[in-house]
Amino acid sequence: MNPVFLAILSFALLWLLFLMLRRSRSEPDPFDAAAARSESEVRLPARHLLDQCFSAEDLEFVRARQSPALRRLFLRERRRLAGCWLRETRREARRLLRWHLNSVRYAADLRPAAEAKLLWVAAVFFLVSSALTALVWLYGPLETRRFLASTQELARILTQTTDRMAAAIHPRAVPRMATN
Amino acid sequence: MAGLSVCLWWGGIVLLLLLLCRMACAGLLTRYPFFSAYITAVLVESVALLLCRPATSQSYWVAYWVSELLTAALSFGIALDGYNEVLAPYPGVRRMARFLLGVLFAIVGAKLIAGSWGDPLHHLPSAIGEFERDLRLMLALSLLAFVGLVVHYAIPLRRNTLLLVIGYGFYLGLRLATVNFLPVERLASAARLSVLLQFAWNATAVIWIIGLWSRVPTWLPEIPIEIDYDRASQHTVRAFEELRHHVVDSWRSS
Numbered sequence: 318m319n320p321v322f323l324a325i326l327s328f329a330l331l332w333l334l335f336l337m338l339r340r341s342r343s344e345p346d347p348f349d350a351a352a353a354r355s356e357s358e359v360r361l362p363a364r365h366l367l368d369q370c371f372s373a374e375d376l377e378f379v380r381a382r383q384s385p386a387l388r389r390l391f392l393r394e395r396r397r398l399a400g401c402w403l404r405e406t407r408r409e410a411r412r413l414l415r416w417h418l419n420s421v422r423y424a425a426d427l428r429p430a431a432e433a434k435l436l437w438v439a440a441v442f443f444l445v446s447s448a449l450t451a452l453v454w455l456y457g458p459l460e461t462r463r464f465l466a467s468t469q470e471l472a473r474i475l476t477q478t479t480d481r482m483a484a485a486i487h488p489r490a491v492p493r494m495a496t497n
Numbered sequence: 498m499a500g501l502s503v504c505l506w507w508g509g510i511v512l513l514l515l516l517l518c519r520m521a522c523a524g525l526l527t528r529y530p531f532f533s534a535y536i537t538a539v540l541v542e543s544v545a546l547l548l549c550r551p552a553t554s555q556s557y558w559v560a561y562w563v564s565e566l567l568t569a570a571l572s573f574g575i576a577l578d579g580y581n582e583v584l585a586p587y588p589g590v591r592r593m594a595r596f597l598l599g600v601l602f603a604i605v606g607a608k609l610i611a612g613s614w615g616d617p618l619h620h621l622p623s624a625i626g627e628f629e630r631d632l633r634l635m636l637a638l639s640l641l642a643f644v645g646l647v648v649h650y651a652i653p654l655r656r657n658t659l660l661l662v663i664g665y666g667f668y669l670g671l672r673l674a675t676v677n678f679l680p681v682e683r684l685a686s687a688a689r690l691s692v693l694l695q696f697a698w699n700a701t702a703v704i705w706i707i708g709l710w711s712r713v714p715t716w717l718p719e720i721p722i723e724i725d726y727d728r729a730s731q732h733t734v735r736a737f738e739e740l741r742h743h744v745v746d747s748w749r750s751s
Binding site for chain 1: 586587588589590592593596597634637638640641644645647648649650651652653654655659662663666667669670673674724726727729730732733734736737738739740741743744745746747748749
């Protein structure tokens with residue numbers, strides 16, 4: 318047996334046992350159907366807060382002061398604010414997942430395929446969010462937005478080129494094989 | 498080393514007797530029938546092996562492997578007791594557990610068949626050792642699936658089952674590591690390893706005694722909750738997609 322596989326297995330088992338022990342100390346929450354209905358709604362974090370992070374006027378104002386220290390402070394603060402906004406979205410995603418698990422654990426018709434699909438959708442969201450967080454942390458929110466815009470533009474150009482190439486290839490019937 | 502080993506051995510037997518007595522007093526023998534059968538088998542095994550000592554004799558070797566395989570097979574019941582006890586109020590999660598176990602057993606079973614194909618049992622100690630290793634691996638996977646589901650769905654566990662699972666998880670992890678990293682021929686007679694495993698076993702028995710000292714009623718939901726699973730599931734998937742689009746759109750240049 319592969320020792321790496323066994324090490325991963327043992328670590329996963331220990332970690333889950335630890336989580337189980339930690340959770341068992343708190344009493345289970347009573348299920349409140351009315352509260353659950355209101356909790357199921359998505360609470361999207363306000364977009365205008367993020368838009369303010371990218372405000373061109375603010376950046377121009379700071380640039381006009383010609384103070385490198387002020388500019389550094391401005392960029393650091395904007396990075397922190399963008400990080401907070403992304404953290405807020407992840408918190409909302411965790412809340413939604415918790416709501417789902419609390420609601421469906423009593424359901425008799427729980428389906429592995431549906432649960433796997435949900436986990437996949439959640440994993441994709443966390444992957445996108447983590448990638449954005451890493452980009453913001455490395456380059457700052459303004460550069461990240463520029464980078465995303467250029468990636469989007471590149472994707473658009475590639476799609477157009479592919480479409481043109483596909484249109485240029487004229488469909489031709491495959492020659493029939495001679496049969497006896 | 499031999500004296501310490503015999504002390505630990507006797508200590509283990511006393512602990513198992515105490516565990517069985519406490520389970521009987523608390524009325525837990527029928528609540529965990531497979532676990533009770535497993536503990537009884539281990540108790541009989543311990544006494545039988547003590548009579549067959551020294552560890553280098555042929556009779557000890559035969560008794561060791563026979564009892565090891567028997568108790569490894571019986572220990573599947575511990576996970577089964579956990580599933581029956583904890584997942585009873587959650588029929589959907591129980592079905593999910595059966596599905597997960599089926600997939601895991603199919604994978605390990607396929608690996609077992611593929612591994613033994615064209616490799617007949619030419620060397621009995623290796624074959625038995627490998628079989629035990631695969632049994633323990635299956636056990637670890639079934640326990641992992643169980644604990645994973647309990648943690649994922651935040652299913653509440655009371656002291657009895659919680660410490661039963663934790664104790665067994667601890668011993669199983671150690672056992673799996675030893676059967677994997679030591680040549681199988683040396684497993685039955687390795688003195689230091691034997692003492693280490695005895696320590697671990699006695700610690701596990703203490704955890705079980707604490708956990709099963711008295712009966713704790715199982716937590717049951719006060720009212721049966723009826724929920725449209727399909728609707729809830731689709732709603733959550735849609736909510737996640739909405740959230741993702743919101744995040745991505747917010748970062749696009751307006």
